[in-house]
Amino acid sequence: MSTDLLEEAARLRRGLPDDVGDRIVESLYTDATRLAETSVDRDGAASRLTVDRALDRVLTHRVWGFVAMGVLFFAVFWFTIAGAAVPSDLLYVLLVENGHAWLLDGFAAVGAPWWVTGLLVDGVYLATAWVIAVMLPPMAIFFPLFTLLEDFGYLPRVAFNLDRLFARAGAHGKQSLTMMMGYGCNAAGVTATRIIDSRRERLIAVITNNFSICNGRWPTLILMGTIFVGAVVPPALAGFVAAGAVVAVVILGIGVTLAVSWALSRTVLRGESSVYSLELPPYRPPRILRTLWTSIIDRTLKVLRRAVVMAAPAGAVIWLVGNVHLGDASVAAHLVTALGPIGWVMGLNGVILLAYLVAVPANEIIIPTIVMLTLTLGAPAAGAAPGVMLELGDDAQIGTVLVTTGGWTLLTAVNLMIFTLLHHPCSTTVLTIWHETRSVRWTAVATLLPLALGFVVCASVAGVVRALG
Amino acid sequence: MATPLPTPGVGRTPEPPDAGGACASCALAPEATRLARLGLDPGRYSHVVALAGNPNTGKSTVFNALTGLRQHVGNWAGKTVARAEGGFSYGGVGYRIVDLPGTYSLLSASADEDVARDVLLFGRPDVTVVVVDATRLERNLPLVLQVRQITGRVVVALNLVDEARRHGITVDVRHLARELGVPVVATAARRGEGLPDLLAAIEQVATTDDPPAPLRLVHHDPELERAVATLADQVAARFPSLPNTRWVALRLLEGDPGIEAAVRDGSLGDQAAPTVGAAG
Amino acid sequence: MTLDELPRGDRAVVTALDIRGGARRRLMDLGLLPGSAVHAEMTSPLGDPTAYEIRGALVVLRREQARAVHVEPEGR
Structure with missing residues (x-):
């Protein structure tokens, strides 16, 4: 009998004009308008605040709009990188140097077997401590700064300025916002894609978010830029060239984002552009203390917790591959030998690829893992215990280790920078992608596509450089 | 999917919310003694409140102010996507509050609208608080009217009145309340302004045995x-x-x-x- | 004329929406219905989209959306 009701509805509907839905809605909106007109007194109201209008004139200006965007984002990154240095060092001394030593003493005092100490202290603890020391300060700076821009109402203006680029690429205008979030953390960026209504466009934003260099990858880029790229020019220019190299990778990332979006929207994710709706909210004076508080609780600690959960088992794995022996060599040595040929084709080496395998939980531990593996495998006499992340000295020391023991060249460094941009997302992000898409297929695409791109680009660069001698 | 968020505080504390929390600056003064935070323990609430509203109207700020939770609230449309739930107690009675996704309407044009619509229609909350932006009322009223067509147990929180003042806009609250047939409370949730009145209105609508009938909109066709x-x-x-x-x-x-x-x-x-x- | 042709800084009143179904509703959600006053406030530095002031809000429309909105320019 309930179907009777539906049939009756269908019968009545046939008797009505076919735009009945639109008419119903329109009469609702007309009522709303009438009610608003009788309730609201706008007499004292300027249509928009003069301040807002003046700000918009600058922030969406043909020239100044882009200048302001560059300056603001540069400032956010600069504050993040520069401001994090001191607290990171402090945490490093506390957690990695002293904490590690104390734990070793403690474990020795209770007479724990060497492998228990190794697995827990050298593996799990050290990796976790590393991640906290390296990740917590920049995130605690980046997220609040970003949140301030968000609260102020600036981010929608960025979407407004850049919309055309994304429209041309078949993507949603708000993808520029999720891309920006990705510079802090890809997992956060992937979650932020919820602001995009259409599933097709949202998937594009999810898949391409990985091309925003996240916090965990900045250190690798900066280090490579400093000790290898900056070193080929006179010292006066070194800093400038190093920064330029990092920026070049970021711009390459934006290019790849647009290109991949374009390709996806014309192939597997073809479809109508969704109706675009973006509102530019009024500027609101940000409430700084509350912002600091909420963004530290809401974003920083959440992301950090996930990273720690991922880093702890990775630390165990790193220690195990360095210490479990099969035949005459450690598992790590076997893996490095096996990965060597692929590494060579990509202009990298087996150690780097192994580091990316074991450091999949968090990109932060790539460099320490690489150095640790290089030392333990390359020159056992160098004083490194197998599977233990060394306390790294200054940058130059790392450079020396990589060049002399690891046999690195400028090509290795440049390709590592490219691979830093173009590789699988960290496992936290992969998990988030699955969580957001609920699709194994799209999670696989988002994971493997960047890896495939990385392989192709690195191999091409290596091929060209080798052909040119 | 409910999002279990950490909920500080316990039941019927006869004291104002702890200083230093989200409500340190709230103007909750005397009524605050009647407000306390609750977790999601189902035995502890006797009323369900749904929170609806357009995107970017300060809906999440109202939610945070009531529950003491600290969902981040950005200044752009459509950030609250996961539905958040929290609890509070007012006048010794427990309320569970469900933050619906921000939508412009309930016409089933998107997944968000479906979620909001289903909660209102099938969940039958005891009170639906519709948060509207006082600076752009005409954009917000279609949703209010749609909610009113579904239920009479509605409180309208006319939010961002501070911003409206700044823009020289005044809203005739009494006229609006008369036309809609439900309480309309002016609030500035960011500063805690109007929250005591909002709570009182929620209590009144939750406990009334005789809510107004759903609104009948006349179609001129x-x-x-x-x-x-x-x-x-x-x-x-x-x-x-x-x-x-x-x-x-x-x-x-x-x-x-x-x-x-x-x-x-x-x-x-x-x-x-x-x-x-x-x-x- | 259609909204996309409205010069920046000019005002107009919406006369009709030349679009059906969901997209029409989305425009109405944004406050665009016959009788609404619009003001072409600013255009993106890349030439598209344009932000219109509609009923107290600044709403961004891409050109192909604005093309569906018929307007009567206000005499200046």
């Missing part, structure tokens, strides 16, 4: 009006417990798939028990 009336009678005959037959009839005339499904499986009639947590 006689043909349409006749069709709606005919169908509404049949809906009433089929689902006698349904308060909002006219609205359901309108949705059926439009061929709303969600409502058609609810008719087909009879769930439209099972509105007796609040099942807020299960929807969406």
Whole structure:
């Protein structure tokens, strides 16, 4: 009998004009308008605040709009990188140097077997401590700064300025916002894609978010830029060239984002552009203390917790591959030998690829893992215990280790920078992608596509450089 | 999917919310003694409050102010996507509050609108608070009218009145309340302004035995009006417990798939028990 | 004329929406319905989209959306 009701509805509907839905809605909106007109007194109201209008004139200006965007984002990154240095060092001394030593003493005092100490202290603890020391300060700076821009109402203006680029690429205008979030953390960026209504466009934003260099990858880029790229020019220019190299990778990332979006929207994710709706909210004076508080609780600690959960088992794995022996060599040595040929084709080496395998939980531990593996495998006499992340000295020391023991060249460094941009997302992000898409297929695409791109680009660069001698 | 968020504080603390928390600056003064935070323990609430509103109206700020939670609230449309739930206690009575996704309407044009619509229709909250932006009321009223077509248990929180003042806009709250037939409370949730009145209005609507009937919007098209009336009678005959037959009839005339499904499986009639947590 | 042709800084009143279904509703959600006053406030530095002031809000429309909105320019 309930179907009777539906049939009756269908019968009545046939008797009505076919735009009945639109008419119903329109009469609702007309009522709303009438009610608003009788309730609201706008007499004292300027249509928009003069301040807002003046700000918009600058922030969406043909020239100044882009200048302001560059300056603001540069400032956010600069504050993040520069401001994090001191607290990171402090945490490093506390957690990695002293904490590690104390734990070793403690474990020795209770007479724990060497492998228990190794697995827990050298593996799990050290990796976790590393991640906290390296990740917590920049995130605690980046997220609040970003949140301030968000609260102020600036981010929608960025979407407004850049919309055309994304429209041309078949993507949603708000993808520029999720891309920006990705510079802090890809997992956060992937979650932020919820602001995009259409599933097709949202998937594009999810898949391409990985091309925003996240916090965990900045250190690798900066280090490579400093000790290898900056070193080929006179010292006066070194800093400038190093920064330029990092920026070049970021711009390459934006290019790849647009290109991949374009390709996806014309192939597997073809479809109508969704109706675009973006509102530019009024500027609101940000409430700084509350912002600091909420963004530290809401974003920083959440992301950090996930990273720690991922880093702890990775630390165990790193220690195990360095210490479990099969035949005459450690598992790590076997893996490095096996990965060597692929590494060579990509202009990298087996150690780097192994580091990316074991450091999949968090990109932060790539460099320490690489150095640790290089030392333990390359020159056992160098004083490194197998599977233990060394306390790294200054940058130059790392450079020396990589060049002399690891046999690195400028090509290795440049390709590592490219691979830093173009590789699988960290496992936290992969998990988030699955969580957001609920699709194994799209999670696989988002994971493997960047890896495939990385392989192709690195191999091409290596091929060209080798052909040119 | 409910998002279990950490909920500080416990039941009926006869003291103002702890200083240093989100409400340190709230103007909750005397009424604050009646407000306390609750977790999601189902035994501790006796009323369900749904929080609806357009994107970027300060809905999450209202939610945070009531529950003491600290969902981040950005200044752009459409950030609250996961539905958040929290609890608070007012006057010794527990309330569970469900933050619906920010939507412009309930016409089933997106997944968010479906979630919001289903909670209101099938969850039958005891109170629906519609948060509206005082600076752009005409953009917000369509949603208010749609909610009012579904239920009479509504409180309108006219939020961002501080911003409206700054822009030289004044809203005639009494006129609005009279036209809508439900309480309208001016608030500035960011500063805690108006929250005591909002709480009092929520309590009043939650406890009344005689809520206003759902709003009847007249359609100026006689043909349409006749069709709606005919169908509404049949809906009433089929689902006698349904308060909002006219609205359901309108949705059926439009061929709303969600409502058609609810008719087909009879769930439209099972509105007796609040099942807020299960929807969406 | 259609809204996309409205010069920046000019005002107009919406006369009709030349679009059906969901997209029409989305425009109405944004406050665009016959009788609404619109003001072409600013255009993106890349030439598209344009932000219109509609009923107290600044709403961004891409050119192909604005093309569906018929307007009557206000005499200046």
